[in-house]
Amino acid sequence: MRQRTFVGAAIVLGIILFIAVVALANSTPLASFSVSSSEDSPYSVLFDGSSSQDSDGSIVSYQWVFGDGFSGSGVTKTHTYAARGQYEVTLMVFDNEGDAGSTTKMIDVSDGNVSTVSPTGEDQGDGKVYQRANVATGLRDGQAAPLFTLPGFDGKQHSLSDYLGKVVILEFWRTTCPHCLASMPHLQDLLTRFADQGVVVITVLVNRAVQEASSFFAKEGYTDFVSLWEPDALTERPSDVYKVGSVPHTLLIDRYGVIRYTGSPENIDAAVIAPFL
Numbered sequence: 001m002r003q004r005t006f007v008g009a010a011i012v013l014g015i016i017l018f019i020a021v022v023a024l025a026n027s028t029p030l031a032s033f034s035v036s037s038s039e040d041s042p043y044s045v046l047f048d049g050s051s052s053q054d055s056d057g058s059i060v061s062y063q064w065v066f067g068d069g070f071s072g073s074g075v076t077k078t079h080t081y082a083a084r085g086q087y088e089v090t091l092m093v094f095d096n097e098g099d100a101g102s103t104t105k106m107i108d109v110s111d112g113n114v115s116t117v118s119p120t121g122e123d124q125g126d127g128k129v130y131q132r133a134n135v136a137t138g139l140r141d142g143q144a145a146p147l148f149t150l151p152g153f154d155g156k157q158h159s160l161s162d163y164l165g166k167v168v169i170l171e172f173w174r175t176t177c178p179h180c181l182a183s184m185p186h187l188q189d190l191l192t193r194f195a196d197q198g199v200v201v202i203t204v205l206v207n208r209a210v211q212e213a214s215s216f217f218a219k220e221g222y223t224d225f226v227s228l229w230e231p232d233a234l235t236e237r238p239s240d241v242y243k244v245g246s247v248p249h250t251l252l253i254d255r256y257g258v259i260r261y262t263g264s265p266e267n268i269d270a271a272v273i274a275p276f277l
Contacts, residue, residue: 027142028135029054029095030258031103035114042111043081047089050075053275054095055142055260061094067107084110102134103256130165133256139243141260145170145253148238150204150228153214158202158228161257166200167276168253171265172244174207175216180248183265184222190268191224197277198255205229206239206247252276 032051038044049062064072066079067087081087087109092102108115137144145168149159160168169187173180191201203225205213210229217227230237242249252261252268254276261272 027054027056027140028099028258029057029059029093029101030133030135030142030254030256031091031093031101032256033089033091033103033105035089035105035107035116037112037114038078038080040078041080043084043109045079045081045107045109045114047077047079047091048075049091049093052091052093052101054093055275057096059093060096063092063094065090065092081109103131104134105131130255132161132164133258135258139259139262141262143259144257145251145259146238146241148241150230150238153210153217153227153229158226160202160253163200163202163226164257165255166198167194167255167273168251169199169201169265169268170204170251170253171201172204172206172239172242172249173247174205175209175212176207177247181216183248183250184220186265186268187225188222190273193270194273194277195224199273199277200226202226202228204238206237206244208232 030053031049032053033047033049034051036046036048038046047064052059052062062073062075064077064079066072066081067089068081070079072079086106088104088106090102090104092100094100105116133144135142135144137146139146145160147160149157152158169190171183171187173183187201191199201224205228208229208231213227213229217223217225230239248265250263250265250268251259252272254260260276261268
């Protein structure tokens with residue numbers, strides 16, 4: 001009897017562990033939407049959530065909160081407001097694993113016209129306003145990349161949030177790492193190919209050999225990188241926050257600040273970048 005009880009408990013424990021592993025492996029879906037005026041009435045707005053993404057599954061539900069006491073569902077939804085004004089709209093998306101992501105925008109509705117108002121978002125010149133995704137901050141794919149601010153080789157302060165709306169290739173490196181130095185031509189090739197589509201390369205020097213690194217970049221022509229370094233006075237180093245154990249340590253971060261890849265730089269190619277352009 002005791003043996004059966006032990007076996008049963010082991011099976012239950014195995015199932016729980018399996019479910020936990022599956023849950024941890026699932027990436028959070030990214031909610032995104034656009035707005036346009038509808039011909040139904042002067043204050044009708046068409047909401048379109050088809051730009052939402054789920055990197056490892058599919059989105060099965062779209063839930064809207066329109067900011068005037070009404071809600072709705074569906075990948076697209078037309079809603080008519082009672083009067084002109086500004087309304088805070090939230091879209092929540094749920095994937096096939098049950099995970100949820102959301103985003104919120106402030107919209108301005110007037111006679112036959114609608115626009116996005118977002119003091120916290122970034123307009124990258126393509127007519128879209130990008131906001132940091134409302135997902136958990138962490139280091140797994142599908143989580144929002146931890147924010148940081150560091151000095152650059154140019155003497156200015158740069159924050160990761162400054163590049164919201166860009167597709168960011170973020171690489172931690174050191175001057176004494178041959179693999180790091182060898183990765184730079186590949187990063188330059190990616191930047192040359194995709195810069196006009198919104199890709200930016202941010203390098204973070206972790207061994208603080210700033211003059212040596214700056215001279216190397218200038219000599220090799222890597223002048224279009226956003227080149228940052230970690231001063232001694234930092235109380236919290238980004239390389240520690242990102243748990244950088246070895247270099248090069250490279251991440252791909254989408255326009256909404258969400259991590260889409262972590263690993264070696266050579267694995268980032270056109271096929272990896274394309275879904276997030």
